[in-house]
Amino acid sequence: MRFLVTGGAGFIGSNCVEYLLDQGHQVRVMDNLSTGKMENLKEFIAKIEFMQASVEDTVAVKEAVQDIDYIIHLAAIPSVQYSVEEPLKANESMITATLTLFKAAVDIGSVKRIVQAASAAAYGDGPELPKRETMLPEPLSPYAAAKLGQEYYGSTFSKVYGLEVTSLRFFNVYGPKQDPRSPYSGVISIFISRMLAKGKPTVFGDGSNTRDFVYVGDVVAGIYQACLAEWTGQSEVINIGTGQQTSLNTLLATINDLLEGNIAAIYTKPRTGDILHSYADISKAQRLLAFQPKLGIREGLEKLIAFVKLTEA
Ligand SMILES: NC(=O)c1ccc[n+]([C@@H]2O[C@H](COP(=O)([O-])OP(=O)(O)OC[C@H]3O[C@@H](n4cnc5c(N)ncnc54)[C@H](O)[C@@H]3O)[C@@H](O)[C@H]2O)c1
Known part of the structure; x- marks a missing residue:
């Protein structure tokens, strides 16, 4: 077709x-x-x-x-x-x-x-x-x-x-080919790219906001x-x-865990129009x-990190 x-x-x-x-x-x-x-x-x-x-x-x-x-x-x-x-x-x-x-x-x-x-x-x-x-x-x-x-x-x-x-x-869709350099990009690709470079990711709000991240x-x-x-x-x-809810703080902890790092975020004020909680x-x-x-957040992040490491190598 x-x-x-x-x-x-x-x-x-x-x-x-x-x-x-x-x-x-x-x-x-x-x-x-x-x-x-x-x-x-x-x-x-x-x-x-x-x-x-x-x-x-x-x-x-x-x-x-x-x-x-x-x-x-x-x-x-x-x-x-x-x-x-x-x-x-x-x-x-x-x-x-x-x-x-x-x-x-x-x-x-x-x-x-x-x-x-x-x-x-x-x-x-x-x-x-x-x-x-x-x-x-x-x-x-x-x-x-x-x-x-x-x-x-x-x-x-x-x-x-x-x-x-x-x-x-x-x-919230995430995965390979999401552009981390775009200021409009999804939070996961921005976090991963920053944390792989040992930089601190910025969180708008206190990190307790939740999203439904789907691969x-x-x-x-x-x-x-x-x-x-x-x-x-x-x-x-x-x-x-996915029907699952993940907070930004849990997301950060999972990425740290997968990267075997311990990078703290910079917390700043929430953005206009951003919503607090959401899952489907x-x-x-x-x-x-x-x-x-098919993929839960940890498996999806693992796959994405492997892709980013491969393409940035
Ligand atoms: N990524 C997410 O988490 C998410 C969540 C909800 C909805 N969406 C929707 O999914 C769609 C795809 O999003 P994405 O994350 O892949 O974004 P993206 O920016 O990577 O893709 C959008 C594409 O549309 C093209 N485009 C924009 N305006 C155009 C126009 N007038 N004519 C032709 N091409 C044009 C861009 O060049 C780009 O290639 C969008 O409609 C977005 O609103 C995305």
Whole structure:
């Protein structure tokens, strides 16, 4: 089958492309390289079709959806902090891009389904845990509002135009190819890269905040399952996490343990829009996608540290 992966030169995107190639599919990547890198695709660049263009570009998107069966839509500037500083640009990278893509898919009429990246940020900071898809969303940042907007456009396009759209609310994804040099990157890659260099990681808050850290290999398996799962007739919103809660302090202790180090963090004030606690109820993903994360946090960190040591050696 033929897949279009938007944001395919990014962290989750490049892992997704590799997974699809392993399953024997044809892959086209559309990426404007704003946060993604060609380096992420270099091992399999000869096997894919690469388009350097923005998903906001109507003409390029029209071309990108030609002959495509499934679209995996991951392109976005994925940062709460960036969206607070640049809400208009953040909106373009999520809402404008998504609408452009959905409209092109409706116009061509042959796309079987779009699976898009939504975010656990949609849940906000309510005390109720774990986070279930039926909870009332409470976006606390322009990023969260835009991601939620993508979901709403998904269900609207499904109802109005019959487009199949599944939105996956990713929790905190980590793993190989997450860029530790980006200020917008995930906390795990930043911690590991700093601690491998014997530097102190910075924690915003007192480190008691918790997250549901999910390994990228499990996430891409979930994305693939969401493409092929039987259509329920509705544009579903589905959590993708592990169902496990890990505090930043536990994370630091586990990384120290695996690196046989004893590096203390620098604690500083919490950032605007950051949420305190979050972990997923994954029963819907288990029911609709047969989703089952394989790696726990320690095993995932072990795998990631081995990858970072190998690539930085
Ligand atoms: N990493 C996480 O923990 C996490 C959690 C929740 C949701 N998400 C979502 O998953 C998706 C992928 O995130 P990631 O962590 O791989 O980030 P990433 O920055 O590594 O990947 C995003 C990719 O999209 C590309 N891009 C951005 N704007 C574009 C545009 N207008 N046109 C074409 N390409 C564009 C970037 O160049 C990059 O390659 C994003 O939509 C993000 O919001 C990620």
